[in-house]
Each structure stands twice: as structure tokens, then as C-alpha cells.
Amino acid sequence: MLTKRGEGLTRRDFMKIAGGAVAMFGLPQAFAPKLARALEKAAAGRPKVVWLHFASDTGCTESFIKTDTPSTADLVLDILSVDYHESIMAAAGKQADEVLAKAVAGKDYICVVEGGIPTVPGHGMIGGREMLDIAKEVCGNAKAVVAIGSCAVDGGVPAAAPNPSRILGVGEALRMQGKVINLPCCPVNPEWLVGTVVYVLTMGKAPPLDDKGRPTMFYGRKIHDNCPRRTHFDGGRFVEPFGSKEEAMGYCLYKVGCKGPEAWSECPKTRWNSKESWCIEIGGLCIGCAENKWSDNFAPFYGKLANVALPYGDLTADKIGVGIAIATGAAIAGHAVGKAVRGEKKKEGNA
Numbered sequence: 001m002l003t004k005r006g007e008g009l010t011r012r013d014f015m016k017i018a019g020g021a022v023a024m025f026g027l028p029q030a031f032a033p034k035l036a037r038a039l040e041k042a043a044a045g046r047p048k049v050v051w052l053h054f055a056s057d058t059g060c061t062e063s064f065i066k067t068d069t070p071s072t073a074d075l076v077l078d079i080l081s082v083d084y085h086e087s088i089m090a091a092a093g094k095q096a097d098e099v100l101a102k103a104v105a106g107k108d109y110i111c112v113v114e115g116g117i118p119t120v121p122g123h124g125m126i127g128g129r130e131m132l133d134i135a136k137e138v139c140g141n142a143k144a145v146v147a148i149g150s151c152a153v154d155g156g157v158p159a160a161a162p163n164p165s166r167i168l169g170v171g172e173a174l175r176m177q178g179k180v181i182n183l184p185c186c187p188v189n190p191e192w193l194v195g196t197v198v199y200v201l202t203m204g205k206a207p208p209l210d211d212k213g214r215p216t217m218f219y220g221r222k223i224h225d226n227c228p229r230r231t232h233f234d235g236g237r238f239v240e241p242f243g244s245k246e247e248a249m250g251y252c253l254y255k256v257g258c259k260g261p262e263a264w265s266e267c268p269k270t271r272w273n274s275k276e277s278w279c280i281e282i283g284g285l286c287i288g289c290a291e292n293k294w295s296d297n298f299a300p301f302y303g304k305l306a307n308v309a310l311p312y313g314d315l316t317a318d319k320i321g322v323g324i325a326i327a328t329g330a331a332i333a334g335h336a337v338g339k340a341v342r343g344e345k346k347k348e349g350n351a
């Protein structure tokens with residue numbers, strides 16, 4: 001049994017990874033040993049990963065190198081062979097081109113794409129080649145293509161209006177819609193990337209996807225339906241504005257711009273930064289960064305979503321309280337009048 005980093009993971013390590021993965025996949029824990037064996041077998045062949053990097057701010061790489069389920073070191077040294085990744089590889093320039101050519105020659109690799117693809121000639125070049133041409137060649141020959149982060153999925157922030165470089169996501173730029181596994185968010189949640197790669201390696205196929213090419217296990221539920229502030233939404237208790245006592249009390253952020261009612265992702269469950277927290281828990285609102293063209297469609301970020309039905313119309317908790325008090329007062333008054341009338345009738349009857 002090997003134990004040292006870089007010389008192999010132990011059976012226990014694989015069991016730990018598999019335990020986390022089955023929870024992510026929504027499988028019973030009893031499936032973990034089988035998954036661990038499948039992963040160990042797949043890792044023995046050190047599946048190749050080619051990581052392309054186009055128009056983005058490298059946030060998804062930053063996110064990926066902070067994963068801990070398993071750690072990036074375990075992934076890169078013991079499970080995968082990340083043959084080409086411009087940000088973490090030692091080679092540069094011509095040498096890097098040679099590494100890429102060698103990595104894709106066998107056509108036996110998973111391609112991860114970070115960043116949108118400029119489609120106006122001359123607007124996105126690497127080593128004198130159009131990003132679009134590199135993407136066509138590398139993605140076209142890959143066993144599986146995973147677009148990570150909103151930039152790779154639909155262009156993201158670099159494709160925000162007016163988008164002079166006509167930046168597109170991988171599926172649209174390469175006309176590969178339906179063949180790309182899309183993992184939007186800005187940046188990608190590293191656990192969703194690892195979970196997707198583990199799924200492909202162990203099951204030999206892509207996980208079930210929704211109509212936008214997103215794995216349903218990570219994008220199948222609305223933020224709003226899993227939000228710890230939801231009882232405040234349902235009770236008409238809102239933060240307005242920031243800095244108010246309502247904010248200090250952790251009320252719902254809908255009226256200050258939360259896009260949770262229209263955002264589909266498992267952020268409340270997966271969380272971020274080694275499960276430390278997530279946007280709404282730390283007091284920020286959800287800006288819907290896993291949704292299509294979010295930076296255009298959800299701007300202004302602090303603007304209230306239209307067409308969201310509120311349980312009490314547009315009333316705040318205070319007004320609901322006043323309404324209840326009036327209604328209760330009216331009921332008490334009605335009860336008192338009824339009692340008085342009944343009393344009068346009783347007197348008449350006794351006379």
C-alpha cells in the first residue's frame with residue numbers, strides 16, 4: 001500500500017473521496033466502496049486532462065486549486081494527469097505548444113475549458129493561433145468536454161454587452177451544444193468540477209444534464225427553495241435597505257436585489273471555501289451567477305427582480321402586523337357587539 005503524496009493514494013483515501021462523491025451524486029452510502037474501487041481503477045491509468053484557458057480572469061483556476069475533496073495535489077499527482085494547464089505548468093512559449101500537441105495526439109483525454117471564446121478574428125490569440133481554432137481542434141478530439149465557469153458556458157462577464165469581440169461559450173462557438181458538460185458559476189464551484197470528473201471516470205459517461213447542459217445534481221434546485229432566509233421571505237420580513245436593523249436580523253434579501261428566486265444551483269448545500277460559507281450566509285445577495293447571461297440579465301445587481309409573487313403582496317412585516325392588528329381589533333369589536341346584542345335579546349326575553 002502506498003501512502004506518500006505523489007506515490008499513490010491509499011484505499012482509505014479513495015473511500016473518503018467516494019464517500020463525498022456518492023453524497024454529491026445523491027447515491028446511497030452503500031455505493032461508496034464500489035465507487036472507490038472504480039475510481040482507484042480509473043486512477044491507475046492516470047486519465048489525461050487538457051485544460052484550455054481563454055477569455056476570463058483565471059478565477060476558475062483559483063477556485064480549482066482550492067478544492068479539498070480531494071485536494072488539488074491528490075487530484076493532480078495521484079488521480080489525473082493534467083498534461084496541459086497554462087497557469088500551473090512549468091513550460092512556456094514554444095515548449096508549451098509542444099506539450100499541448102503531444103497531449104492531444106492520442107485523443108484520449110478530458111478537455112476542461114475555462115474562459116469564453118472570442119470569435120472576431122484577431123481578438124483572442126495564443127502563440128499566434130486563434131483561440132477559436134485551438135478550441136476546435138482540442139475539444140473536437142476530446143473524450144469529454146467540460147466548460148467550467150460562466151465564461152466558458154455562455155461567455156460570462158467578458159461577453160457582457162456590447163461584446164465587441166463576439167465572445168461565446170464553448171457549446172455555441174464550436175456548435176457543440178448538447179455535447180458539452182456545462183458547469184456555470186462565477187467562478188465554478190471546485191467541488192462540482194471534481195464531482196463531474198469523478199462521475200465521468202467512474203460511470204464512463206456524463207452525469208444527467210438539464211436542458212442547458214448542466215448536471216442536475218448541482219443545478220437541479222432553486223437557491224430560493226433551499227435558502228435559510230426563506231421563512232423570512234414567506235413571512236414578509238425583508239431587508240430594506242442594507243445597514244438597517246432588518247439586515248442585522250438576517251431577513252430576506254429579495255428587496256435589495258437577491259436573484260435567488262430565479263437562480264438554480266446547489267450553493268446552499270455545497271457551499272464555498274471548503275464548505276465554510278456561501279453568498280447569502282455571509283450577508284451578500286445571490287446575483288444569479290449560474291444563470292444564462294447573468295451579468296446582462298440580472299443587472300443592476302442590487303435591483304429587485306420583477307414578477308416574483310410575494311406571499312403578502314408588497315406588504316412588509318410591519319404592515320402585515322398592522323393589518324393583523326386591525327383585523328384582530330375588528331374581530332374583537334364584532335364579538336363584543338354580538339355579545340351585547342345577545343345580552344339585549346336575553347333581557348327582552350326575561351321581561
Ligand code: SF4
Pocket residue numbers: 223224225227228229230231233251252253254258259260261280286
Ligand atoms: S429572495 Fe434570496 S434571501 Fe430571500 S429567501 Fe430567496 S434566496 Fe433567500
Ligand code: SF4
Pocket residue numbers: 185186223263265267278279280285286287288289290
Ligand atoms: S449563491 Fe448565487 S451568486 Fe453566489 S455563487 Fe451561488 S449562484 Fe452565484
